[in-house]
Amino acid sequence: MADTRVRRERLLSLLPRIFTSQPESSALGRVIDGMAASLTRMDEALTRVQYDRWVGLASHHPPSTDDISALESLGQLLQITRLPARIRHGGYERSPAGIEVRFSPAAPLAEALDELIGSGWRQSDPLGLLEARFSGLRFTLADASNSLRAEPAPGTPTETATSSLALLQTQLDPEPGEAFRQRLLITSRVRMGGLTTPRALLSLALADLGAETCPQLERHPDSTLAIGLPPGTRKRCPACTGDTRGQPCPNQGQAVITAWLTENPVLDARHLEPTPRLRRVFKVENASLCPDRPVITLEARDQPVPYPALRSLDSGEITLYAGTLRPGDTLVLYPACPPAETARFDGFDSPDHHPWLTTHPQGRAVITDAGGMERDVSSSIFYLWGARLDDRDTTFDALHFGVLEQRALSPLLRPGSNDWMLLTFAQPDATFADSDDTVTSSRFADSDDLDGTRFALLDGTIGQGDARYASVLLESFNKTNTGGTTESDTAHLGRLSLRLDWLTRPPASIRLRIPRTDWVATADARNALPLLRDDIARASAAGVRALVEFPAPPQPLDEGTGLAPATARHRAGKAPLR
Known part of the structure; x- marks a missing residue:
C-alpha cells in the first residue's frame, strides 16, 4: 500500500x-x-x-493469443469491429525468401482458395490461377496440402515480387491496428455529430479505407469533394493546427484518395418494348426530378414498317420517320435537346452528358441495315406537336401555336408515368398542298422518289399554306381511339422492337464515387469495400438510396492544382466548406 x-x-x-x-x-x-x-x-x-x-x-496487440486487445474491446462497445484477415489460416511465416501459410481442419485450404481465386479452381490448376492472380510469384503445396508457399519466380523483377508478396500478406493479416484506431476515432466522432451530412458520410467512407479526411471540403453545384490523407497527417498540418488556419491545404500533394458525394446523381435509364402493339398504349416510368428526351431505337424484324411514329399521350408530341423500315433495319434517333433542357443535368460528375450534341447539335437519325451499313436519315424525321381537335380544352387559337417541322426531336419524358403509343401509316390520311396549288389526289412517296406528295412538303412551305392543312394532319395523327380495334387488326403488321434511353436525376438519392487507386486496392485486399458499403447504407437517411461506386482511376493529376482533370475543370465553381 x-x-x-x-x-x-x-x-x-x-x-x-x-x-x-x-x-x-x-x-x-x-x-x-x-x-x-x-x-x-x-x-x-x-x-x-x-x-x-x-x-x-x-497497443493494438492482445495480452494473450486467446484474448482480444483493449482497442477491440472499446470498438465492441461502440459496435465497431476490427476487420479480420480475409483468408482464414493457421498462421504464416514471412521470410526474405517468401511466405509460407499453414492451414488446419478449422481453416482449410479449400476455403482460402475460394476466397483468393474463386470456386473455379476445382476444375483447373489452382497453382496456375494463383500465379496469374499474384504476378511474379511461384506457388507450391506441401505437407499434404496443409501449407502453401509463395516465393518470387525466377527472373521476376524485385519490385514486382515484393509488391505481390505485400498484397498476399495484406490478405493474411487483420486490419492494421493504427488504421482501426483511426477508423474508431472518426466513426465515433461522426456518430456524435450526425450521420447524414456530406461531411460525415465522406469522413466515414475514407476512414473505412484507412485514410483521414481533410477538413477543407469543396462544394460544387451538386457534389461535395474530399481528399483522404495518410493517418497522422492532420496532426502535423499547419492549416489544421497552426496559425495558418483557413488557408489552402498544404498537403494536397499527399492525398491518397479523392472522393465525392453527389446528390440526386445523373443516372442512365432504359425502357424496352420487345413487341409493342400498334395503337396500344404502353407506360414508360421516369423516376426522375427532371424531364429528358430519350434516344429512340426502333428495329424492324420480319416485315417492312412504313412511316413509323411515336406519340406521347401526355405531352401530345409526335416523332415520325417519313420512310419505310425494311426487315433488319435499325433506326436510332439522337434528339436535338435544347440547351434549357440539358442544363438540368449539368454537374460535377456528369460533364459529358448527351455526348452526341457536341458533334450534332441539331440531332441525328441513323439507319443501320442488316449488312451493317449506315445511312443518315435526319432529313426524314419530323416533329409534330399541337392541341387535339377533339380535346374539350382545345380552342381555335391554340392551333396557331402548334409545331409542325422537319426536326430530329423525340417526345419529352416527364417525371412519373408516361403513356406512349406506336403508330404506322401505310395509307394516305390527308392531302397536303401549297396554298397556290390544287391537288385532287396524293400518296406517300418513298424517300428516293421524285414525285408524289411526301412529308418533305412539311418544311417552310407549310407556313404559307392554309392552317386547315395542318389541322387535318394533326387530326389524322390523333385518331387513336382503340375502342373498335381488335388483335386481328394488328396481328399481321410488322414486328418491331423499341428501346428508349434517357438520363434521370432520381429523387432521394446520393452517389459516392471513389476512384480505384493503389490505396483503394490495398483496402480492397483486406475486404474493406463491403464494410464501406454497409456503413454508408446504415448512415444514410431513411428512404435515401445510396450508391457506392469505385470507377477506374482518373487521368494523371493536374500539376497546377494537384487534382484530377475533372476536378480541375470545376474548380472555378467551387465553394470551400469550413
Missing part, C-alpha cells in the same frame, strides 16, 4: 495555518489523516484503472 505521508503533507500545504498547527493526536489531525488515506486509496484505484484499461489502448 502506498505511503499516506506524502498525501498528508500535500493536504497540510493547502490548508490554512489554523488547521495545520493542530497536533496529530487531536480530532482535527485525525480527520486530516483520514482524508489523506482516502485520497491515497483513490490514487491507487485510478492508477489501477489506467494501467488495466486505458494504457492497453496504446
